[in-house]
Amino acid sequence: MARTSGSHAAKTAPRIRAAAIRLFARHGYAAVSMRQIAGEVGVQVGALYNHTADKQSLLLELMEGHLTDLLAACDRADSPDGPVAALEAFVRFHIRYHAERPDEVFIAYMELRNLTPENFARVQTLRRRYEDRLESILRAGIAAGAFRLADARIGTLAIIGMLTGINTWFRAKGRLSLADIEAIYCDMIRQSVGA
Amino acid sequence: MARTSGSHAAKTAPRIRAAAIRLFARHGYAAVSMRQIAGEVGVQVGALYNHTADKQSLLLELMEGHLTDLLAACDRADSPDGPVAALEAFVRFHIRYHAERPDEVFIAYMELRNLTPENFARVQTLRRRYEDRLESILRAGIAAGAFRLADARIGTLAIIGMLTGINTWFRAKGRLSLADIEAIYCDMIRQSVGA
DNA sequence: GTCTATAGATGGATAGAC
C-alpha cells in the first residue's frame, strides 16, 4: 500500500491485514465481508479502500507477504552440510515457522482458488521457489547416495504435504508438544527417504 | 432426500448433488450460489428446494455421502495379514480411491469450516473412523515389532496428510502415472514407519 | 483518512400458480 500522510495511516493498513488474516483463516475469503473486516479494525467500510484497491488485492497481498517472508526466513536459517543434516534442518525450520503463523499458512494454501488467474500464477511461483529448497536437498542426497528415494520431485511433494498437514490438527494444548511432534516427524521423514 | 412421486424426482436430486460437487470443488462453497447450481442442472432456483432443505444441508449431504462411501469401500477392500502388507494395501487403496473422486475429496477437507458446529462434528466422526483404520495397522505393526515408529496417532496423521496432498497436485497428464506415484509413495511410507 | 450514504448487484429462501 502506498504511504499516506494522514494521522492513522501507518497503523490502519497493518491492522487491516491482521484482521483479514484472522477472518479469512477462520471463515474463508468468500465468506468474509469487507464490513466484517472494517468492524474488526474499528473503522467504516469506506476507509478500507484507502489502503487496498479491492478485496482481491487484499488477499493477494496477504499471500505474497506470507510467502515472501517464508522464503526470506528460510534463506536466513542455518543449512548445515550434508544431505541428512540439511533435511533435518529444513524439517525443523518448516515446522517451527509454520506453527507460529497458522492463519497465514491456512490462507496461503486454502484460498488459492479464490485468486484471479494472474494472481494465482504469482503465488504459485513463490510457492514453487520454497519447494525447490527442499527438492535441492533431496537431489543432493540422492546424488550422494545418502538417500534411497526414487524421485526427488515426488519426494518433495510428499514431505511438504506431510508437513503442511500438521497445521490442520496441531493444538498447543494437545497430548504432545510441538517439540515432540518435531522429533517424530524428523524420524519419519529421515526414514522415508531412506537416510 | 425423501423419495418423491413426481416425474423427474428420481433424476433431479442426484444431478443437483453432482452439480454441487463440481461447483463447490471448483469455486468453493461460499462462492457458489444456488442459482449457479440450478443453472448447471437446468432447473430454476426454487426447484432445488424440493430436494434439499437449504444450502448447508446440501454441503453436509455431499460430505457425509463421500465419507460413508469411503468407509464402505475401505471395509470391502482386501486387508492382507501382517502389518507391512496391510499398510501397503491401505496406501494403494487410499491413492486409487481418492484419485477417482478428486472433487469429493477436495470438498470433504476444504469446506469443513463452512459446516455448522453440529454438522462439523458429524463429519469429523466419520473422518476419524477412516483414520482409525490406518491407526490400527500402525499400532499392530508397532506391537509386533515390525515398525520403528514412535507414535501411532502422529504417524497416522503424517501419512494421511502425505496421501491427501496428492490430490492437490496430481494431474493424469503429468510426468508420472498414478501407478508410478503409488509405487513411490508405498516405498516412502513403508520406509517412514521403519518397516 | 475517515465518515455517512448510497448505488447497483447478487445472495438465500419462499409463495403460489400450474
Place this chain on the structure above:
DNA sequence: GTCTATCCATCTATAGAC
C-alpha cells in the same frame, strides 16, 4: 416438481462532506 415472481438481507465499491 417445476415454474415465475418476489421478499429481504447483504455484498462490493464509490461519492462527496468533513
